[in-house]
Amino acid sequence: MSYLEYAVKSAPTGYRKIFYLNWPVAILLASVSGAGFLMLYSVAGGSFSPWAEPQIKRFVMGFFLMLGVAMVPIWFWRSLAGIAYLMTIALLVAVELFGTVGMGAQRWIDLGFMRLQPSELMKITLVMFLAAYYDWLPAKRTSHPFWVILPVIVIIIPTFLVLRQPDLGTSILLLAAGGGLMFLAGVHWAYFAAVIASAIGLVTAVFQSRGTPWQLIKDYQFRRIDTFLDPSSDPLGAGYHITQSKIALGSGGWTGRGFMQGTQSRLNFLPEKHTDFIFTTLAEEFGFLGGFSLLGLYALIIIFCVWSALMNKDRFSSLLILGIALNFFLFFAVNMSMVMGMAPVVGVPLPLVSYGGSAMLVLMLAFGLMQSAHVHRLR
Template sequence: MSFLEYTQKATPTGLRKVIYLNWALILLVSTVACVGFLMLYSVAGGSLRPWAAPQMMRFGLGIAVMLVVAMVPIWFWRNVSAVAYGLSVLLLLFVELFGTVGMGAQRWIDLGFMRLQPSELTKITLVMLLAAYYDWLDVRKTSRPLYVLMPLVLILIPVFLTLRQPDLGTAILLMAGGGAVMFLAGVHWAYFAVVIAAAGGMVTAVFTSRGTPWQLLQDYQYRRIDTFLDPSSDPLGAGYHITQSQIALGSGGWTGRGFMQGTQSSLNFLPEKHTDFIFTTLAEEFGFVGGASLLGLYLLILVFCVWTALQTKDRFASLVTLGVAVTFFLYFSINMAMVMGLAPVVGVPLPLVSYGGSAMLVLLAAFGLVQSAHIHRPR
C-alpha cells in the first residue's frame, strides 16, 4: 500500500495542512500542559525555577516537533518505522553500556541541552513498528503462530533492555502498549488468554523466587510490591511514598486547599513531587474537582484519538493512532492508580504534566503522528 492509493485530490497539501490539523486535540494537549506548568510552579514554592520554565521551553519545542511530524505524510512514518525502532533499540543498548548513572538506574543519554531517555522513545517507535508490521502483513496471516511470534520478539527486545536498566514501569508500558496494538490488529483471542495465564504463572514465579538465588526482581522492586500491598507496614520507610501521597490527596477534599496552599508538597512531605507524584499536588491544591477535571481532559484526548483512528481507513494510521492512545492511557492510568494506592509504585510519569523532557517530547511527537493521520486521512 502506497500513498498512491489515497485520493490525492482530497488530501490537503502544503500550508493548507495547518487548517486540517485537529485543533481541538492541540487545545486539549496544551491545556493539560498548562496544568503541568501551574503545578510545577506551585511545587517549586511559587517559582518558575527550577521546573516550570524548562518545562515550558520543552513544551514549545515539543509542539514544534509535533507540527513537523504532523506535516509529514503518515505513510512516510510508516516507511521509516523500522529505522526508528532500530535506532531506539540501539540507544537502549547505548545506555546499557554508557548511560549516565542517575537515581540508581542507567536511563539517560546526556545530550548537553537535555537528557534523552531512549526508553521513552522506544514506547512510540515500538507502536510504529508494530503498526507497520500489521499494515504489511496479510490480514489472514495475523493469527498464525509464526506471525504472532515475530511481533512478540519485537516487543520483548526493548522490554528486556529496559528491565535491565532497571525500569519496571517502562517495561510494563512497552509490554502493555505492544500487546494492545497486537490485540487491535486482530490477533486471535486465544493468544491473549494464554499470555494472561502465563502472566499469572509469572507472578507466582516472581513471588516464589523471592529470596532464592534465582530471584527474578530486584530487592527494591519486591519492597515496592510489599508496601503496595500494605503501605502502613512501613510508614517511614518504603511505604512513605504511598502513605504521604494518599495524605496529600485526601487532604484536598472537594475543592482543594487552594493554589500554592498544599502543605504536603510545599513542605517536602511528598516524594518526587515534581515528577511521578505531581498528581498528588494537583489533587491536594484543587481537590476532587481539579483531579477529576484532569482525568476528564485525559479521557477527552483519548476520545479524539480513537475518533481519528476510526475515521481513517488506513491500517497503519489507525493502529498507530490507537497505539498512541493506549500508551497515553497506560501512562496516566498507571500513574494515577499508583498515587491513589491502586497500583504499586512504578516509575511512570503523569503524561504532559510531570517534569521531564524525554516523555514530553516523545508524547508530543506521538500526537504529531495522530495529527498526521488526521490530516492525511482519506476523504
C-alpha cells in the first residue's frame, strides 16, 4: 500500500497538522538540548559565550526547521529521496576538492552563513534513499542478490568518500545505519552473516597493512585503537583522553559534584570538553543520576520513534523513522561507549548536547522528516 492509495482525506491538513505532531519526541528533543545548553554554560565557566548562546540559537532555528519539514507531506519528501542522495554525494565530492581542512580532516564546505558538513547530511539522505528504494522494491525481491548489491553500492560510495576525509567515526556510522536499514527492510540473514565475516577479514587486513606503504588508515587512528585496547600504556599521550574522561566520570559518583563544580573540566583536564567529551562533564557534575537520566531521555526518544514506526503502515515512512532512530541511537551509543572507555576515540559527538552547528541542524532536519511521516501517516 503506497501513499497513492491512502484516503488522503483522513490526514490532517493546514495548521491543524501541528496538533498531530509526535509531541513527546519534540519535547524529549528539547529536553536533551536543554541539558546540552546547561553543560555548555558550565564548561565555559558559567558563561553563555562562547558556546551556549550560539547553540541555543541553532536549536531554535533547528526546531522551526523541524516544524517546517513536518508540515510538508511525507510523499513530497519521498519524491526528493533520489535527488537528495545524489546532491549529498556531489557535496562530498566538493568537500574532497574545495573543502576546508579542520582538525586534521577535510570536512566542511563554507557556505558563508554556516559551515556545512556534508557527511552529517549524508546520514539522513542515505537513510531516505534506502527507505525509498525498499518502498519501491517488491518485497519478494528484497533478498535477490542483484537487488542486494544495488543498496550496498549506495552505501559504499558515501562511506568511502567520508573515510577519505578522513572521518572514521562518521563512515562507521554510515555503514552501520545503511546496514541496519537493509536489515529492517528484510534482507536475508545470510547476507549479514557474510558481511560480518568479511568485516572481520577487513579488520585483519587493516591491521596487516600497518607500517606498509598502502596503510589503510592513518597512524593516529592506529594509535587510538592501541590506546583503546590498553589506555594505561600511554597515560599522558594518546591514552590521556580516555584516562581523564574516565576519571571525570568516575569522580562524579551518585549525585555528582554539583553544577559548575566539576574540577576535571573546569581545570581543562578534559580534552574537547565542549564537543565529543561533553558527557563526561555532565556525569562529573550531576553524577550517575544525571548521566542515567540523559541516557533515559535518549532511550525514550528511540522508544517513541520505534512506536511511531510500528504504527505507520507506509513502508517508506516506517523505514525512514526506524533509520533516523537508528542513526540517532548509533550517534549517542558510540559517543558514550567512547567516553566510558568501551570504544576507541573516533570523534563522534553526543547528539544535541555537544557543541556543533551542522550536527544539530541535520538532526533537527531528520526529526522533521520523522514528524512529517508521523503526521501524514495512514489512519
